[in-house]
Amino acid sequence: MEEPIVGWMRAILARALQTRGAGFGLLVVALVLFVALSADVIAPYNPNQAQPAGVLTAPALAHWLGTDQLGRDVLSRIIYGARTSVQAGVVSVGFALIAGLSIGLLAGYHGGWIDDALVLLVDALWSFPTLVLALAIAASLGPGLTNAMLAIGVVFTPIFARLVRGQTLSVRERDFVVAARALGAGPGRLMLRHIGPNVTAPIIVQTSLLVASAIVVEAALSFLGLGIEPPTASWGSMLKGGYQYMQQAPWLSFAPGTAIFVTVLAFNLLGDGLRRGLDPRLRQQGRS
Amino acid sequence: MIEYLARRLVYIVPLLFLVTLVTFSVALLLPGDPALAYIGEANMRDRVMYETMRKELGLDQPIPVQYAKWLGRVLRGDFGRSIRTREPALEGLLARFPVTLQLTTMAMAIALLIAVPVGIVSAVRPNSTADKAGTVLAMSGVAIPDFWLGIMLIYVFSVWLKVLPPSGYVPISQGLWPSFQSMLLPALALGMALAAVVMRQLRSALLEVLQQDYVRVARAKGLREALVVGRHALKNALIPVVTVIGLQMGRLFGGAVVVETIFALPGLGRLAADSIFFRDFPMLQGVVLILALAVLLANLVTDFLYALLDPRIRYR
Numbered sequence: 001m002e003e004p005i006v007g008w009m010r011a012i013l014a015r016a017l018q019t020r021g022a023g024f025g026l027l028v029v030a031l032v033l034f035v036a037l038s039a040d041v042i043a044p045y046n047p048n049q050a051q052p053a054g055v056l057t058a059p060a061l062a063h064w065l066g067t068d069q070l071g072r073d074v075l076s077r078i079i080y081g082a083r084t085s086v087q088a089g090v091v092s093v094g095f096a097l098i099a100g101l102s103i104g105l106l107a108g109y110h111g112g113w114i115d116d117a118l119v120l121l122v123d124a125l126w127s128f129p130t131l132v133l134a135l136a137i138a139a140s141l142g143p144g145l146t147n148a149m150l151a152i153g154v155v156f157t158p159i160f161a162r163l164v165r166g167q168t169l170s171v172r173e174r175d176f177v178v179a180a181r182a183l184g185a186g187p188g189r190l191m192l193r194h195i196g197p198n199v200t201a202p203i204i205v206q207t208s209l210l211v212a213s214a215i216v217v218e219a220a221l222s223f224l225g226l227g228i229e230p231p232t233a234s235w236g237s238m239l240k241g242g243y244q245y246m247q248q249a250p251w252l253s254f255a256p257g258t259a260i261f262v263t264v265l266a267f268n269l270l271g272d273g274l275r276r277g278l279d280p281r282l283r284q285q286g287r288s
Numbered sequence: 289m290i291e292y293l294a295r296r297l298v299y300i301v302p303l304l305f306l307v308t309l310v311t312f313s314v315a316l317l318l319p320g321d322p323a324l325a326y327i328g329e330a331n332m333r334d335r336v337m338y339e340t341m342r343k344e345l346g347l348d349q350p351i352p353v354q355y356a357k358w359l360g361r362v363l364r365g366d367f368g369r370s371i372r373t374r375e376p377a378l379e380g381l382l383a384r385f386p387v388t389l390q391l392t393t394m395a396m397a398i399a400l401l402i403a404v405p406v407g408i409v410s411a412v413r414p415n416s417t418a419d420k421a422g423t424v425l426a427m428s429g430v431a432i433p434d435f436w437l438g439i440m441l442i443y444v445f446s447v448w449l450k451v452l453p454p455s456g457y458v459p460i461s462q463g464l465w466p467s468f469q470s471m472l473l474p475a476l477a478l479g480m481a482l483a484a485v486v487m488r489q490l491r492s493a494l495l496e497v498l499q500q501d502y503v504r505v506a507r508a509k510g511l512r513e514a515l516v517v518g519r520h521a522l523k524n525a526l527i528p529v530v531t532v533i534g535l536q537m538g539r540l541f542g543g544a545v546v547v548e549t550i551f552a553l554p555g556l557g558r559l560a561a562d563s564i565f566f567r568d569f570p571m572l573q574g575v576v577l578i579l580a581l582a583v584l585l586a587n588l589v590t591d592f593l594y595a596l597l598d599p600r601i602r603y604r
Binding site (some may be wrong): 021120121123124125126127128129130131132133134135136137139140141142212216219220223224225226239242243246247250253257260261262264265268269 | 302303306307309310314315317318319427428430431432433435436439440442443447538539540541542543544545546549550557560561564565572575576579580583584587
């Protein structure tokens with residue numbers, strides 16, 4: 001059972017990586033993951049250690065990206081900040097995926113009043129500007145990374161729910177589902193074993209794109225003071241700190257902003273590549 | 289068409305009800321006691337004053353009753369009084385609305401000014417240098433966070449070149465040009481992501497339309513390429529673009545929160561952030577509800593435009 005899935009994933013990845021952009025995306029994503037996982041080993045300094053004697057020093061050999069307003073090494077904070085961003089992106093999108101998949105499958109499979117009620121709920125959440133709702137939920141739950149991730153997860157749930165519902169509606173009447181139903185498969189088995197695996201392709205693409213968006217929303221929440229609490233490093237809170245010293249120390253804004261930009265770009269390029277890999281129509285268009 | 293419009297309008301009613309429910313719940317969950325916030329720290333120990341305020345605000349009643357009363361007041365245009373400024377919340381909201389409207393309108397105008405020409409050139413000359421440059425611009429525009437772009441724009445145009453103000457708002461009533469100048473950088477920061485999305489959508493839609501038979505016929509008839517693209521292809525390619533713009537309105541209003549904070553613009557977005565930090569419950573409920581209504585309205589207008597532009601659409 002495992003081999004066909006591995007083979008399918010390998011084929012998708014090979015097709016996705018046909019464009020240079022997607023290859024670059026995968027490389028950068030892998031690099032960011034590596035940095036996030038090995039921050040303890042590769043960071044040259046303790047990211048939270050303040051050095052009052054070396055405040056706002058410009059980039060130099062001792063501190064490649066300079067130091068911040070408390071004398072902390074910016075490079076080390078960028079490295080540890082990768083951990084926060086990756087965690088925020090993966091956990092919040094994971095939450096949205098589980099919630100959205102459940103809602104979408106339930107609504108699309110059952111139809112009727114269950115579908116109407118769930119679609120209404122999803123549309124209501126969709127009506128709020130993403131950052132405004134995330135901000136309000138994060139504020140209700142209190143500052144902190146876990147609460148920020150939960151807030152982002154909630155605001156991203158409608159995206160997966162709408163996607164999965166649409167896919168489920170088109171798959172549920174196909175012959176293999178009808179045959180499984182005729183053979184006595186119950187709703188749970190039909191949704192998880194038969195419909196679920198057939199709606200995965202667009203979900204994979206959306207996941208990659210949403211991880212990028214989640215990283216930006218987490219950075220925005222941290223920038224506004226509702227993300228991770230100090231002194232833990234996060235790219236958004238670093239930008240907030242750097243913004244106040246823009247005239248004296250512009251590198252404080254450049255470094256975390258560039259880190260967010262490159263990471264988000266990489267996830268977007270990977271997502272686009274995967275979309276091409278999974279959609280033969282787009283593969284043709286990409287070559288034209 | 290009329291049946292579709294009627295159905296869409298009827299659907300708005302339960303949707304609005306749920307939106308108000310979410311808005312009320314979010315403010316209800318905020319940590320802090322509104323009654324305490326109203327009477328102020330100096331009177332914290334005055335039990336009688338506290339209980340009187342709780343009663344006055346209706347906080348002694350069950351939550352469903354509180355919601356019903358709040359909804360009734362909102363329907364009459366009464367959002368309560370701001371805890372921070374003591375002014376009626378509606379007045380505060382109406383005073384800040386024009387700022388956000390000007391910001392988002394300018395952001396959209398900038399986005400279209402960038403996206404439409406670049407998108408057309410990219411589609412007409414696929415894989416050309418211009419197309420590749422457009423793709424890089426679009427990919428960067430999508431990936432660059434609006435708040436970082438805002439900071440970089442302030443650094444380049446205000447700190448370094450000193451040609452534009454770094455922050456602050458000049459109302460249109462004080463002069464069109466100074467107002468435009470004060471809004472240019474924030475609108476650019478906010479509009480870039482929209483420009484990127486529209487650019488990509490337009491390129492892909494136009495590429496598809498340009499391969500269709502009726503375009504081939506127009507070319508075979510000897511029409512100039514500019515007319516083929518401008519009069520025949522663009523009209524159809526713009527249909528999905530309209531949808532994308534409508535769907536991006538939520539992002540635009542959300543982005544206004546952080547862009548207005550960076551540029552110190554007294555708009556609804558900054559009001560939302562300030563209301564959260566000052567635990568200004570009535571103002572927060574008002575601003576969240578108004579922004580949600582703006583998104584709902586934008587989605588509704590998009591649906592109508594979509595139905596209007598594409599007569600092939602059959603709504604189930």
